[in-house]
Amino acid sequence: MDAQTKQAMFPNMGMGLGLRTPHYRDILDGRTDVAWFEAISENYMDDGGRPILMLEKIRERYPIALHGVSLSIASTDPLDQEYLKRLKDLVGRIEPSIVSDHCCWTGVDGQNLHDLMPIPYTDEVLNHVAERILQVQDVLGRRILIENVSSYIAFRHSEMTEADFLAALSEKADCGLLLDVNNVYVNSVNHAFDAGEFLKTIPKDRVGQIHLAGHSRTENADGSIVLVDTHDQPVCSDVWNLYRQSVERFGAVSTMIEWDAAIPDHQELLSEIGKAKIIQEAVIEKR
Numbered sequence: 453m454d455a456q457t458k459q460a461m462f463p464n465m466g467m468g469l470g471l472r473t474p475h476y477r478d479i480l481d482g483r484t485d486v487a488w489f490e491a492i493s494e495n496y497m498d499d500g501g502r503p504i505l506m507l508e509k510i511r512e513r514y515p516i517a518l519h520g521v522s523l524s525i526a527s528t529d530p531l532d533q534e535y536l537k538r539l540k541d542l543v544g545r546i547e548p549s550i551v552s553d554h555c556c557w558t559g560v561d562g563q564n565l566h567d568l569m570p571i572p573y574t575d576e577v578l579n580h581v582a583e584r585i586l587q588v589q590d591v592l593g594r595r596i597l598i599e600n601v602s603s604y605i606a607f608r609h610s611e612m613t614e615a616d617f618l619a620a621l622s623e624k625a626d627c628g629l630l631l632d633v634n635n636v637y638v639n640s641v642n643h644a645f646d647a648g649e650f651l652k653t654i655p656k657d658r659v660g661q662i663h664l665a666g667h668s669r670t671e672n673a674d675g676s677i678v679l680v681d682t683h684d685q686p687v688c689s690d691v692w693n694l695y696r697q698s699v700e701r702f703g704a705v706s707t708m709i710e711w712d713a714a715i716p717d718h719q720e721l722l723s724e725i726g727k728a729k730i731i732q733e734a735v736i737e738k739r
Contacts, residue, residue: 462660467725468708478718488515497538520553526571527557536591552597552630572607573617585625599630602638602681615653628660633695638679659702665710684713699735
């Protein structure tokens, strides 16, 4: 995929923010300079009510990305056709610039665990997930982005690294990747790998969006450190450094801040966005 094709499929929207209800009024009153917003798909799948009406009002003014948390693309359950229908209806209604979900499973045997569960990185799982992504893309009539998730356990029988798996998946399913830089960093600490090498493995032409977020640091009884992807902190310096490396490799990609707990006021989030913009512009200017 050349640069022109990538830009056509995954346009750079600039700096964005996760759409959260405490900031609706700031957005609608024009107290923001955010270029676009990412909405959690499942929050807006009902046909009526305040959430979808607010999303439509915001969509009149800003580009929207739809980000799902329940596609369960790696589950062994059949794809939920009712869920896909509702997602397709929402996509048709909002006309988002990007549609994405996670490289994980969220339930099995009809039970939703309401969490993003990790997967073993094997050829069997690769083929399984790729085929399901192709089915989803066929239903939606568009490419989707798949996000790398944070994890706290690893499977002994994995046959490849997470980065190798994602690289192969994006080619096999002809999908894009949503690179969560914070998740790369969290996993690099939790599983002791080189985050920079991870970035080098990801194909340059497949990254269509970047997430930045904060995490929490915990200590086990044995003194070992575990990072937890809590989205309730500012982006730390190590993640900012990794974001700089990401821009050096992938160029100017739509970038957004995720903040889901202990949500600060809108101005604090604008400050975080400003940091990302400064880094991206400085890297691009040097290229």
